Amino acid sequence: MTPEIFQQHILDWFDQHGRKDLPWQRDINPYRVWISEIMLQQTQVATVIPYFNRFMARFPNVASLADAPIDEVLQYWSGLGYYARARNLHRAARTIIENGGKFPTTIETVQALPGIGRSTAGAILSIACRQSHPILDGNVKRVLARFHGVHGWSGDSKINKRLWEISARLTPLQRTADYTQAMMDMGATLCTRTKPKCECCPLNSACYAWREDKVAELPSPKPRKIIPVKQSFWLLLRNENNQILLEKRPPAGIWGGLWSLPEFENLDELRRWCQERGFATGSMRKLPGQRHTFSHYHLDYTAVIANCENRNNCVMEASATVWYKTSQIESLGLPAPIKRLLQEQYIEENDDENG
CATH class of the missing domain: 1.10.340.30 (Hypothetical protein; domain 2)
Incomplete structure (x- = not known):
């Protein structure tokens, strides 16, 4: 042709x-x-x-x-x-x-x-x-x-x-x-x-x-390789004014420039971070683990909910760390899984209160 x-x-x-x-x-x-x-x-x-x-x-x-x-x-x-x-x-x-x-x-x-x-x-x-x-x-x-x-x-x-x-x-x-x-x-x-x-x-x-009956074979797929899996713990920290602590991610890399929850490799690191900033870890509650898949790896993440009873006692050293009201969630640039997590949590709470 x-x-x-x-x-x-x-x-x-x-x-x-x-x-x-x-x-x-x-x-x-x-x-x-x-x-x-x-x-x-x-x-x-x-x-x-x-x-x-x-x-x-x-x-x-x-x-x-x-x-x-x-x-x-x-x-x-x-x-x-x-x-x-x-x-x-x-x-x-x-x-x-x-x-x-x-x-x-x-x-x-x-x-x-x-x-x-x-x-x-x-x-x-x-x-x-x-x-x-x-x-x-x-x-x-x-x-x-x-x-x-x-x-x-x-x-x-x-x-x-x-x-x-x-x-x-x-x-x-x-x-x-x-x-x-x-x-x-x-x-x-x-x-x-x-x-x-x-x-x-x-x-x-x-x-x-x-x-030639080769439609299923073409185009040739990318050679397969094992997709690595990374683990992460996200801290959903709230104060007595029902504000959430969010961090601005670095401009480059995954979710660059978006607002996100503080992220840790393991629970011990998360607890140390909490203790260094002056609030108790006894009120922590883990949510069921979930998976988010990127093009080059799987991210298995667990959200941990904790309360900061007095935000004035919580030392926030990073300039890119800010308390946000829950009503501001929809107006922020958030990664999809974090936005979904926050929406689910506050929808559940509102349903409980209204029920």
Whole structure:
């Protein structure tokens, strides 16, 4: 199948079945497409839609995002995960303002912004500026690997290079925005990781994986390795005013820049920390352990509830450690499992009081 015929099949399918009314497909401009592309990285469309709408209502343009404090940006991102994406958005917005305030329109300048790789830059300029650039996100990799019979994990440099070459060869000069959206839609709705709808695919007559019955084998998975498990104890400390002690996490690393509960490797460390700050540990209560999974490890955590009867006797040395009222929980940038834990605790307490 020639590139021209491939493109025509993709565009004909898009005209009939492609998604054309997603929030970021209205009032298209580079800023809106940029925000949507970053949110959609490793996150499903249905999850992104409400976050995108809230984010755009608060930060409708580059200037409003650049002017906002990072804490507020993280608050609007809270629950989407991969928080480095939000920090990079904020850094990039400030970079754009420092360079005149207009979103760049060349592939080199867009790709130079924090958090934007080659594929994301290509998608932004293809969709928002009608420029012809190849993309290679996870959905497109899957379509191309199956159609062309590319065996091998895409994280391998040789395989990745081959897929980029294929994507560049197939990307048209005309209707690039529609083609780019169509390729992403194909991977998201037809050529899915599991249970693909091959019988509905406009490419199936020439697809290697369909013809050779290798759809389940392609794309080749990442070589498996054992995911490590880390243990953590979280201290949910409350004072007599029903305030919770929260810590600001370092700007880099897991949950960077978010507010979190004090975290410890074991109970002994937690108890020592409590004793050094002047409150008794006898009132502690452990909650059942839970697991939160990141991309590269499992975190098994146990929340420990304790009361500080007199906060004036609790020595708080860290400047990033603050007492917050329970009513402020919803307005803070919190990691999803911690926000859920706090919500559960206070919903339970309110139910008990009302019952």
